[in-house]
Amino acid sequence: MSLMGYYWLMSFDRDHVLHVAADLLTRKATATMEEVARAAGISRATLNRHFTGRDALVRALEELGIAKCEAALEAARLEEGAAAGAVRRLVREIQPCTGLLTFLYSENQLFEGEKQNAGWFRIDERLTGLFRRGQETGEFRIDLSATWLTEALYGLLAAGSWAVAEGRVARNDFTHMIAELLLGGAMRRDES
Amino acid sequence: MSLMGYYWLMSFDRDHVLHVAADLLTRKATATMEEVARAAGISRATLNRHFTGRDALVRALEELGIAKCEAALEAARLEEGAAAGAVRRLVREIQPCTGLLTFLYSENQLFEGEKQNAGWFRIDERLTGLFRRGQETGEFRIDLSATWLTEALYGLLAAGSWAVAEGRVARNDFTHMIAELLLGGAMRRDES
DNA sequence: CGTTGATGAGTCATCCATGTCTCATTTGAG
C-alpha cells in the first residue's frame, strides 16, 4: 500500500454513495439495496462489502445527516443577534439536507426499541435553546413551549421539503415560507 | 340467511378491525398482518378472508381516514364565520384522526406510481379554499400561498401528533399549539 | 337437533430482499 492517497480505493467513493443513497431513499424509502447500488453506479456486492446490511447503510446515513445538520447549525450562528434572524438563517442553511432529514425522521420510528443516536438529542437541545432564548428576550411568545416550537420546525421543514418535491410550491420560496410562517403565522399583522 | 341483522356475521367487526389496525400501524408502520390480526383479536386467516392482502387493508384504512377527515371538515363548518375560527375548529375536530392520517401520509409515498385516491384531492381543495377565503377577507396574509398554508397545516398536525405520542407535549395542548402557531406564529404580537 | 356458514389453527408453497460466497476481470502500485 502506498502512503500517497490510496488512490485506487477511491473507485469506491463512500461519500458519493452515501449522497446518492440519501437522494434515492428520500424519494423511495423502500428502495432495494440493489437499487441503491445501481443508483450509485456500483454493484450490490461492493455495496455490501462497505455497508454490512441495510442497517449499516441507514446508520451511516444517520451520521451523515447529523453531521450536515450540525454544520448547518454552525453556519446559522444561532447565538448571534435576534432569535428571529437566527431562525431565518437556520432554515436557509438546513434546506439542502431536509430531504435526508425527512427520510431519517421516518426511518427512526422503525428503530423504536433501540436507543437512538445521541446526535439528535444534541440538535434538539440547540434548537430548543434558540427558541428559549427568543422567549427570554421577549421576542417570542411564551404560551407556545420551546419544545413545541422545535417540533413544529421539524414538521414544517418536512412539509416544505415534501411540497417542493411534489412541485406544489417553488423551491425558491422554501426559506421564506417556512421561516415566516413559523415566526409570524398566517394572520396579517397590522403593526409595523 | 335471516333478514334480521346478520348477527353472527358481526363476529367479524370490520369497523373494529380497521380501527385497531389504524391504531397499531400508526405506532408501527411495519407491523405484520399476523400482528394486526392478533391486535384485532381475530386470526390471520379471517383477516385475509376480508382483506385480500395488505394493500386491501391499507386501501380500506385510506377510505376510513378520508371519511373521518371529511366528517371532521363538516363538523368544523369551515364556511362559517371568521377563517381563523374555522381553523381552530378544524384542528380540534381533526385531532382524533391525526394518527391515522400521519400513517396514511407516509404510506402514500409508497404508492408513488399509482393514482391516488380522489378523496385527498377533495380535502386539499376544501382546506385550500378555507385559507384562500381568509386571504380574500384580509384576515390572512397573502405572501404565503393558500397551498403552502394547507401543506403547513398537514406538517404541523403530523408534528403535533408525533410530539404528543412521544410525550414531549401534553395532549390537551394539541389544538392550541397547532392552531395558534399556524395562525399567529412564534413572535409576540404587541397589538390587540 | 341437524344444517349452514364463518371462524381459528395449522400447513404449505411462493416470492422477495438479503447476506455470503466464488471467480473472472480490472486497475493501480512497484
Next chain:
DNA sequence: CTCAAATGAGACATGGATGACTCATCAACG
C-alpha cells in the same frame, strides 16, 4: 511487466412475510 487488491457478475442459501388451502370447531337459524 507482474503482483496485489478491489470490483462486478452471478450463484447460492436463508429468512420473513404473504397468500392459499384444509380441517376441526363453534354459533345461529329453522
